[in-house]
Every structure is written in C-alpha cells, then in structure tokens.
Amino acid sequence: MNQSSAPASADPFPLAEARTRYQEWTRRLRSEGLLPVEFLLPRLEVPCSRDLPAMMASGARIASPGDQVLRQRIRELGPWGYGIQLRPGLCTAPHAVALERMIYRSHLIAATVRSLLGEAFAQARCVDFACNHGYFSLELAYQGMREAAGFDLRAENVAKARFLKDYFGIANARFEQRDIYDLDPGDKYDVVLNLGVLYHITDPYKLMELSYKLCTRFAVVDSIMHKEPVSAFLQMVNKDTSSHAEGKFNVELHPTYRAVIDLMYAVGFKQVIEVVRAPLGEGRDCPHELYDRLDRRCLIGFKEPVDLPGLRPAAEAPPVSARRAAPAASARGMANLWRRLRGR
Numbered sequence: 597m598n599q600s601s602a603p604a605s606a607d608p609f610p611l612a613e614a615r616t617r618y619q620e621w622t623r624r625l626r627s628e629g630l631l632p633v634e635f636l637l638p639r640l641e642v643p644c645s646r647d648l649p650a651m652m653a654s655g656a657r658i659a660s661p662g663d664q665v666l667r668q669r670i671r672e673l674g675p676w677g678y679g680i681q682l683r684p685g686l687c688t689a690p691h692a693v694a695l696e697r698m699i700y701r702s703h704l705i706a707a708t709v710r711s712l713l714g715e716a717f718a719q720a721r722c723v724d725f726a727c728n729h730g731y732f733s734l735e736l737a738y739q740g741m742r743e744a745a746g747f748d749l750r751a752e753n754v755a756k757a758r759f760l761k762d763y764f765g766i767a768n769a770r771f772e773q774r775d776i777y778d779l780d781p782g783d784k785y786d787v788v789l790n791l792g793v794l795y796h797i798t799d800p801y802k803l804m805e806l807s808y809k810l811c812t813r814f815a816v817v818d819s820i821m822h823k824e825p826v827s828a829f830l831q832m833v834n835k836d837t838s839s840h841a842e843g844k845f846n847v848e849l850h851p852t853y854r855a856v857i858d859l860m861y862a863v864g865f866k867q868v869i870e871v872v873r874a875p876l877g878e879g880r881d882c883p884h885e886l887y888d889r890l891d892r893r894c895l896i897g898f899k900e901p902v903d904l905p906g907l908r909p910a911a912e913a914p915p916v917s918a919r920r921a922a923p924a925a926s927a928r929g930m931a932n933l934w935r936r937l938r939g940r
C-alpha cells in the first residue's frame with residue numbers, strides 16, 4: 597500500500613451523505629425535465645384565505661390565564677414547530693410563518709372536511725392519526741363535529757394537544773398516546789385524518805389499509821409526495837427519532853404522488869380526488885412553500901363514489917408557475933442523464 601495516499605473509505609456510500617446524494621439526483625432529474633408536476637386526479641378547489649380559523653379567532657375572547665403564565669406553559673411543553681395562536685400576539689411557535697402555514701392547512705383541510713360532510717357534520721366523528729398538537733381535531737370539534745379522537749406516539753405531543761383542548765375549552769375532542777398501528781381496525785369513524793404521517797412510517801400499505809377500514813365516509817391523506825413519475829417509495833435514512841415530529845424509526849419511506857394514488861385505490865377507496873387552493877396557479881401568493889411547489893399534497897379517498905359539484909377534471913391541468921414547473925422531459929434528456937450518471 598502506498599503510505600502517502602489517504603486510506604480508502606470503508607463505505608463508498610456513507611449513510612450520512614444519503615440525503616445529499618438524493619438531492620443531487622433530483623437536481624439532475626429536475627434540470628432534465630424528469631420531475632414534472634403531474635395532475636392525475638379530479639381536483640376540488642377550495643378558498644384558503646389568511647383569516648384566522650374559528651378556534652384560533654375565539655382566543656381573543658379568552659382572558660385567563662394571563663400572558664406570562666401562558667408563555668411559561670408554552671415553553672414547558674415545547675418545542676412546538678406548529679403555530680397555533682392562543683390570543684392575539686401569543687402563539688405556540690415564535691415565527692409568523694408557522695402560524696401562516698397552520699392557517700393555510702386549516703382552510704385546506706379542516707374547512708374541506710366540514711363542507712364535504714355538510715349536514716352530517718354535527719353528528720360526525722373523526723379519528724386523527726398521529727395528531728401531534730391535535731390542531732385539526734380541535735378545530736373540527738370546536739366547529740361542532742360530534743367527536744374528534746387524536747392519537748400520537750409521543751406523550752409530549754399528547755400533552756400539547758390536551759393543553760390546547762383545555763385552553764380553548766373543547767370537551768368533544770380527546771387525545772391519547774398510542775401507536776396508530778395498534779388502533780383496532782374494527783373501530784369506526786366517519787372520517788380519518790391521515791395527515792403528515794405517511795412519510796414518517798415504514799409500512800405504508802398497513803397505514804393506508806387502516807385509513808380505509810376505520811372510515812365510513814372518507815379519509816384525508818396529506819403528505820409529502822415526491823414527483824418522480826413512477827409509483828414508488830423512496831427510502832430516507834438518518835432520521836432523528838428524538839424529534840417530536842418524526843416517526844418511530846430512523847428510516848422512513850416517502851411516497852411519490854403516483855404511489856399514494858395507487859395505494860389508495862389498492863386498499864379499496866372507490867374515488868380519489870385532490871384538494872388544492874383556489875385558484876391554483878401563476879403568481880398567487882401561497883404561505884406554505886411545500887404545497888406551493890406541490891411537494892406536499894392533499895388527497896381524499898371516498899369509500900363510495902360521490903357527486904361533487906365543481907370538481908375539475910384531471911385533464912384540465914392548472915397553470916404551474918415557472919418556479920414549480922420542470923422543463924418538458926425528452927427521451928434524449930433521459931438517455932443523457934443515464935449516461936452521465938453511469939459514467940460517474
């Protein structure tokens with residue numbers, strides 16, 4: 597061995613660099629036009645204003661405890677990562693953007709659940725998988741849903757949800773520390789909220805099957821969805837399981853957009869649609885960049901086909917801003933890419 601040369605690394609693909617390798621791969625794919633934004637489902641377009649949703653707006657009328665006490669409690673329960681306004685000027689997360697994102701998601705998801713249920717809303721029950729802070733359960737319960745049940749892996753998250761429940765005085769929401777894979781598939785709820793968790797787990801089929809089994813009407817699936825135009829799961833490693841927002845394992849499987857659609861039909865949903873803000877398209881100011889780039893999307897699977905007025909057909913693709921669009925893919929682009937990657 598040549599003593600002067602640096603010792604060869606034992607592992608040519610160090611785990612620590614997995615994310616960088618994937619980012620490099622997607623950067624190349626994007627530059628070759630191989631990560632197009634696809635619209636393969638009928639779309640429901642819903643207004644997503646910046647107005648405070650009902651529960652957070654009600655905080656302005658809650659006088660006690662005083663700000664000092666609340667701030668102390670928020671600190672003790674943190675870190676939060678999600679912005680929920682308790683009263684004007686007092687929020688669970690310090691950055692305005694966290695609150696703007698929560699408001700956006702609330703209009704996109706909670707308001708849509710309410711309007712889809714229509715007159716059945718007041719009698720409906722929902723289960724909130726991996727609820728963390730419990731916001732979606734709380735907002736729906738506050739608006740008058742009969743019951744919302746949230747489950748999360750971590751006691752620290754359930755404590756946050758219970759704190760908000762007490763603060764806003766919401767009796768018809770309950771929270772429990774539980775692995776969602778341990779929920780009884782025989783339990784029945786009108787709606788399943790499968791939000792922000794599909795990309796934190798390692799058994800996507802079982803989770804989607806559970807979503808199907810537990811709901812009697814529909815399941816909302818809100819997730820990171822990668823753009824690779826194939827039905828696949830991408831393995832992400834090195835996850836920090838000490839973080840309150842992560843999954844149980846340091847490995848997780850991230851779905852592509854096509855994988856989520858295929859999986860939802862595979863477990864039995866009869867109709868799958870996408871929910872987007874109205875209007876989606878060029879030059880609109882969206883406070884949540886993941887949805888804006890369509891890296892994160894919200895789909896709804898119905899147990900029975902429904903007739904939804906105003907549903908836009910999949911073929912009518914919305915305009916996509918230059919920031920989000922990938923240049924058109926070409927066969928030559930693909931061949932060049934493979935040649936370059938193989939030659940490395």
Ligand SMILES: C[S@@+](CC[C@H](N)C(=O)[O-])C[C@H]1O[C@@H](n2cnc3c(N)ncnc32)[C@H](O)[C@@H]1O
Binds near residue numbers: 725796843
């Ligand atoms: C990114 S947060 C999503 C929180 C919330 N559903 C939302 O969409 O804002 C992911 C949550 O999933 C929870 N989680 C991950 N795996 C879980 C499991 N197997 N059972 C229950 N909760 C889980 C984590 O504790 C964390 O609170």
